[in-house]
Amino acid sequence: MKVVVMGCGRVGAALAAELSSEGNDVVVLDNDPSAFRFLPDDFRGTTYVGNGMDMDVLEKIRVGDADAFVSTTRGDNRNVMAAQMAKHVFGVKVVATRVFDPLREEMYRNMGLRTINPTRVQAKRLKHVLEAPSDEAAHELVAEFMRQEDA
Amino acid sequence: MTTIDAKRGMYIIVVGGGNVGFHLAKELVEANHEVLLIEEDPQRAKDIADELGDIVLDGDGCEASILERAGTARADMLLAVTGEDQNNLVACQVAKQRFNVARTVARINDPKNEQFFRKLEVDITVSATSAIMAHIEQELPTHHLSVLVKLKGSGLELVEVRIPEDSRVVNQPVRTIMLPYQSMVVLVVGEDGLPKVPSGETVIHAGDEVVAVTLHESEEQLRDALLAPAPARSF
Numbered sequence: 001m002k003v004v005v006m007g008c009g010r011v012g013a014a015l016a017a018e019l020s021s022e023g024n025d026v027v028v029l030d031n032d033p034s035a036f037r038f039l040p041d042d043f044r045g046t047t048y049v050g051n052g053m054d055m056d057v058l059e060k061i062r063v064g065d066a067d068a069f070v071s072t073t074r075g076d077n078r079n080v081m082a083a084q085m086a087k088h089v090f091g092v093k094v095v096a097t098r099v100f101d102p103l104r105e106e107m108y109r110n111m112g113l114r115t116i117n118p119t120r121v122q123a124k125r126l127k128h129v130l131e132a133p134s135d136e137a138a139h140e141l142v143a144e145f146m147r148q149e150d151a
Numbered sequence: 152m153t154t155i156d157a158k159r160g161m162y163i164i165v166v167g168g169g170n171v172g173f174h175l176a177k178e179l180v181e182a183n184h185e186v187l188l189i190e191e192d193p194q195r196a197k198d199i200a201d202e203l204g205d206i207v208l209d210g211d212g213c214e215a216s217i218l219e220r221a222g223t224a225r226a227d228m229l230l231a232v233t234g235e236d237q238n239n240l241v242a243c244q245v246a247k248q249r250f251n252v253a254r255t256v257a258r259i260n261d262p263k264n265e266q267f268f269r270k271l272e273v274d275i276t277v278s279a280t281s282a283i284m285a286h287i288e289q290e291l292p293t294h295h296l297s298v299l300v301k302l303k304g305s306g307l308e309l310v311e312v313r314i315p316e317d318s319r320v321v322n323q324p325v326r327t328i329m330l331p332y333q334s335m336v337v338l339v340v341g342e343d344g345l346p347k348v349p350s351g352e353t354v355i356h357a358g359d360e361v362v363a364v365t366l367h368e369s370e371e372q373l374r375d376a377l378l379a380p381a382p383a384r385s386f
Binding site for chain 1: 263
């Protein structure tokens with residue numbers, strides 16, 4: 001499967017690395033070449049310096065051939081614009097994006113994008129960790145969260 | 152009193168208080184519209200309020216809560232004119248989706264985004280880049296088709312071409328031109344500089360300026376119909 005990941009922050013890089021290690025053909029896009037430092041040394045996908053909201057860039061990396069597109073930059077608006085471009089201009093079937101603003105997240109979900117809002121989940125988890133009766137209990141909670149993610 | 156009420160224009164929300172947003176808000180106020188300008192930078196918002204009065208809301212115009220406070224549901228129009236295309240797109244989409252604003256306008260920097268934006272929730276796109284390019288193209292002696300004006304809503308536009316000597320339509324009557332769907336030749340200006348509303352029998356000459364109405368997506372076909380050279384004849 002060919003997957004384009006826009007935004008090579010910690011999340012984008014971890015996602016790209018995992019998809020690549022599973023044998024997918026991964027292209028990671030970022031405006032800032034130094035962002036690729038987050039990728040592991042054995043990353044086998046392609047890195048491309050460019051703006052994922054620029055049609056010429058998307059054309060160049062042949063987003064039209066991709067099976068999936070995911071945007072994980074720090075900007076909600078950048079993420080949803082690029083995701084909609086991939087979906088509506090280049091016809092990518094599966095498009096996922098991260099949106100920090102819960103209201104915008106809900107709206108774009110209703111408009112047909114696969115969206116994820118990390119804000120609410122993280123706030124809730126942080127609260128649990130904060131309210132744990134001891135440091136050990138807090139560490140155990142975090143480990144439990146990780147196990148749930150891996151499952 | 153009623154006359155003043157009738158004169159009262161629309162309620163227009165301007166998102167983005169840069170140079171474009173500022174001057175736009177100022178002009179709209181002078182034209183008697185009810186205007187609210189939304190600006191993210193508190194200092195800039197204050198500066199504009201000092202100059203234009205109490206018509207500025209400090210906040211992010213892409214956020215539903217801010218648009219709620221702005222009374223977007225009763226707005227006739229929302230103009231998103233920040234310097235970033237993605238912010239303008241999202242402001243228009245939130246205005247449409249959540250507040251049902253009748254008309255949304257987005258300023259665009261990258262002209263390639265125009266069609267894409269209009270496919271989504273943006274009714275009108277305005278691009279300084281395209282406008283300037285259109286002027287340059289009009290000045291060029293090449294066989295370009297330049298867009299003069301886009302008609303509201305319908306997707307139709309008025310375009311202008313100068314007929315080159317080798318065009319297949321030279322010395323042909325208008326009725327023989329294979330025009331694309333929903334396209335019409337509406338005006339022909341001959342060498343004498345006189346405008347003429349053509350009939351089917353009007354003959355096109357090299358150097359004529361032709362104004363036509365067409366759909367944006369038919370531009371290429373129209374260009375081909377009017378500008379392509381006559382096919383070489385085989386004897």
